[in-house]
Structure formats: C-alpha cells, structure tokens
Amino acid sequence: MDSGDASGYSAGVDDDYESLLSTTDAELLKRAWRNEKASPEILQHETALVQRSREQIQLMEETVEEFSKNGVDPLTLSLYQMDLDRTLFLLRSYLRTRLQKIENYAFHIQKSTDLWNRLSKQEQKFAERCIDDAEQHLDQSVLSKLPHGFKSHLKQSSLSLADDMVPEPQLDQYVICRSKKFLGSFQLDDSGEEPVNIEANDLYALPYKSIKPLVESGQIDLV
C-alpha cells in the first residue's frame, strides 16, 4: 500500500495512467467539489484544473454564441447551454465553498504557511481583506473598550499562552469516504486501535485526520 506521503494534490491521479486517460476534467472538477464540500478544512486549490475548466467554459460560450448566430437548431443549442450551466454551477460552487471556509477560518489559515499556500492568489487577497475587516470590526465594536490586556483579537487575555480566540476547523471530525481501489488494512491513528480494511467502492465513516493523506493524494474520495 502506498504510504500516502505524496504531497502533490493530483499525485494519485498521475501515477495511475489508466485512470488519467479515462478521467475528464468534468469528472475531476466534480471530485474536487465533493472533497472540498465534505472536508472540514480547506484543501489545496486546484489551480491547473480551475484554469482548464475556465478555458473550456469560455470556449463553450463562444461555441454557443456561434451556434445561435448560425441558426443551429434550438434543441442542440439548449443542450449545449445546459451542459455549460452545469459546469458553471460546479465551478462556482467549488469556489464559493472555499470562500466560505476562508471566511470562517481566515485567522487560522493566515497563521500557517502550509494552509496559506493552499489558497490561490485571489483567495489570498480575499483572506487578507477578511482579516482586515474582522480586525477592524472587533476593534471598533468591542476590543478598544476593554481594559488593557484584553485587547487582542487572537487571545482571550494577555495571559493566554495560545491563540485561543481563533476558530479552527475540527480535524477529528468524521467524514464519509469511498475508495475506488482496495487499499488494504489501514491504521487509523497511532493509538494502537485495530486497523481497518478499506475495500473498493465501499463507504466508510472515518476520522478526517487519519485519512487526510489519502484524500490529498487522491486515493480516497469524500462523499
């Protein structure tokens, strides 16, 4: 079994040439959307995939426009339009799900370079604005009126050792997942519990924390 240490988000797809050939961008986008929706924390932004999908959408929009000028029959036209709408929905929902997570966990994401680098350039800008706005709002409405030592938006008081006022995603949350391949026995965590046998195409409820590497390497899909 793969130890799942591949850090590249699409490594699992790359090493499997067959599945690469049979997987369309539409499928990949759907998978990225599902994973993003079902995972508690923000995942690596699929920059290349988003870029390709954008190009396809643009191309399709031009095609549809051309069709309507050339008088292609309205049925064909409407089918192309539906396909376009479906892809647009997927892409929008994917990006919006990410924005929602960024809004919720902006302070937390900013603290770690690993998390910060999972965002696209635009998302980083968005996160910065979120942080500025939230800081300003907290300052003006509450923090500036509190006594000295309680003015931080990250800590309850200056006595707190950790940043205890920063919302974090719960990584020990359970998620429902499915693997396309038989993954063999899989150790949940280091607590010495019995390993779980992960069979192909079966659903499992497992702690997100323990299958995180498998999600990142594309060996397991969240559903």
Place this chain on the structure above:
Amino acid sequence: MASQSDNSVAFSAAELEFLAEDEMIEIVPNMRMEPLNLISGDFGPFRPQIAAQVPLWLAVALKKRGKCTIRLPEWMSVEKLTQVLEAERDSEKFQLLPFHYVEISRLLFDHAREDIPDIYMVRSLIEDIKDVRFHKIGTGLEIISKEVTYALRLKNLSAMEANIVRPFVTKALQTFHKLNTKEAIPESGSIPNRQRQAVNQRDKRVLKGR
C-alpha cells in the same frame, strides 16, 4: 439550480440530484441529431430508433421535449426489484443498488412515467425497499453505542442514505472517540465498565512505549 448547502450537512438533496443526473442511461431517440461535443463528454450521434447512452440530465431534457423514450435500467424492472426487496427483508445486509438509486428512480418517475411499464408496481417496490433500508439504518445505528467503534463501514449504502445519517453518525462517532481517548474521563463509579477498561488499556500501552 441546486442551492449552496451549509457545511455541516455536506450535501443538499438538490446537490445529490445534480450528481445523480450524471449517471448514464439508455435512450431511444425519435429524431436525428449530430453528435454533441459537451464539456462533460461526447454523446451521440442520434438516429431514430437506435439506442444511445447519455447522462440522465440529457435524457430528461430530450424526454421533456418529446424527442426520445427512456429505457428503464435493468435494476428498475419489477422482477429485479422484487428480488432485491425479498433479499433486503431476509438479510441484515444491504443489497447492492446503484449509488444514486433514490434520485434516479425519483427523476424517472417525475419525467418518464409513460416509459415505465407497471409504474405503480415499480414505484411501490422502490418505496418498500427504501422503507426497509431506512429501518435497517435506524436499528443498525444502535451498534455504534453497543461497541466501541472507531470506524464504521457502510456497505452498499446509497448516496441519499449516507447523506441522511451523516450528521448523526459523524457526531456520534466523534463523541465516542473523544470519550475513549481523552484521559480527562474522571475515575468515578458512574463510568460503564467498558470505557474504564479502554482507559486502563491505554495506560498500559503508554507505559510499554516508554
């Protein structure tokens, strides 16, 4: 189209339907149409009376305009469904059905009634299967509290079923997991035996490790 679902439930019913609409189904067109080169794949060409494989959303769109008949998938025949229902009643296990069987059958009932022979029979069979399975899910959930469970295998559960139990199952498992791993459990008489054992075992392990 499907609205954005909030994070704790992961997917809304509309979003699951959206996913189900990508499942392939066989149609028999009654018109001529050139191949469609869509983002989601290439389909066609379409010729009258020649069957073609298309995603469900495409089939429904054509059906709405009266351009095709939809061929009922094999698993939705009265014969197959009767078998599944019997097996479902006889066994504790879940029978194998398409991952999106709830959504697919619903879409076909809504949009392709006249293409389904014995529609009342098929519909009531699907309803019965759904009922039996949901009842099983209900009783099956009891095992979470009976045994110390760290991982739950949901064999043959469909998308809709998994989505419905998700909020409860994930929260319950997480809570049990926490109760069993945190040393914070106070050593009082009120703790059930099993949990105390688990805690003791863990202590031993830590000692060995050192």
